[in-house]
Amino acid sequence: HLNGMFFIPFINIFEYRLQWRKSSETISLIFSYHPFKKEITMKKKLMLVLLTCCFMAAFSTQAYSADVKTVLDKMIAAQGGDVLKTIKSSHSVGKIKIIPQGVEGPMTIKAVFPGKFKSEVEIMGMKFIQATDGKMGWVDNPMQGGLKKMSPKETKSALRGAVGFGDLLEPSKHGLTYALKANETVDGKSYLVLERKYEDGKSSTLYIDSKTYLPAFSKSKRDTQMGEMDVKTILSDYKKVNGVMSAHKMVQYMNGQLYLEILWDKVEYNTPVKNAIFNMPEIKKAEEPAKKK
Numbered sequence: 001h002l003n004g005m006f007f008i009p010f011i012n013i014f015e016y017r018l019q020w021r022k023s024s025e026t027i028s029l030i031f032s033y034h035p036f037k038k039e040i041t042m043k044k045k046l047m048l049v050l051l052t053c054c055f056m057a058a059f060s061t062q063a064y065s066a067d068v069k070t071v072l073d074k075m076i077a078a079q080g081g082d083v084l085k086t087i088k089s090s091h092s093v094g095k096i097k098i099i100p101q102g103v104e105g106p107m108t109i110k111a112v113f114p115g116k117f118k119s120e121v122e123i124m125g126m127k128f129i130q131a132t133d134g135k136m137g138w139v140d141n142p143m144q145g146g147l148k149k150m151s152p153k154e155t156k157s158a159l160r161g162a163v164g165f166g167d168l169l170e171p172s173k174h175g176l177t178y179a180l181k182a183n184e185t186v187d188g189k190s191y192l193v194l195e196r197k198y199e200d201g202k203s204s205t206l207y208i209d210s211k212t213y214l215p216a217f218s219k220s221k222r223d224t225q226m227g228e229m230d231v232k233t234i235l236s237d238y239k240k241v242n243g244v245m246s247a248h249k250m251v252q253y254m255n256g257q258l259y260l261e262i263l264w265d266k267v268e269y270n271t272p273v274k275n276a277i278f279n280m281p282e283i284k285k286a287e288e289p290a291k292k293k
Helices: 042-079 081-086 152-160
Strands: 010-013 016-022 027-033 089-098 103-112 116-123 126-133 137-141 146-149 176-186 189-198 203-209 215-224 227-241 244-254 257-269
Touching: 042 081, 042 176, 042 189, 042 244, 126 152, 137 152, 176 203, 215 244, 227 257
Parallel strands: none
Antiparallel strands: 010 016, 016 027, 089 103, 089 257, 103 116, 116 126, 126 137, 137 146, 176 189, 189 203, 203 215, 215 227, 227 244, 244 257
């Protein structure tokens, strides 16, 4: 299936051969009968056909799953192999540019996998924070009321982005399934295509470099204050860090328009990170006005 070709199994069960053949217009089922000395009843014939079809369906599913597993295994190997299983934390430092507003500033992300991360961005003298403590998400946005908890929907989305390499190593544990689609050629370059879907129906499409097996870009949909938007995220400038191939540049498009660019100056793995930084600070109550005597 990697090359978009049709899988053609030949299965022999008793005296029947079931052949799945693809022509330019139709897919035909051909039965060849090899006579026994004893007469075979119509009931037995139907039973044999049903057994053949069931076996064929199972066989085709196994072959398809094996193709998905092959791609995932090669992606794991390309990004670091067994080293990925040892990654428990990360610390990235770089710069973010928000293109429509023409602003930029330093950005830091610290994470402990799975479930905990904290990103800090400083723009125009203001600090913007997003974080999860493994269960609850929170933000501190001085332009939208300051410190507050994320909604359950926002928290769920944030936690999904804080699994490290778990989405590759243990997808089922994180409620993920992968489906292999037909290869696509974009700007003259061939990509393997994987559809990644969560149990609640949320999905994204990954485009994998067919030579390096490194993720090249992804497409998804995102709910925003302006409604649902198409998002394309491009990863590039891969460098090996602590045995892991890590993208040091990320560019994101929203509805086809360039939205942001992130350049990482430093990426580290398994550096000490204190769990306390992921906890939401206490929200300070507004001071009551002094009572007149």
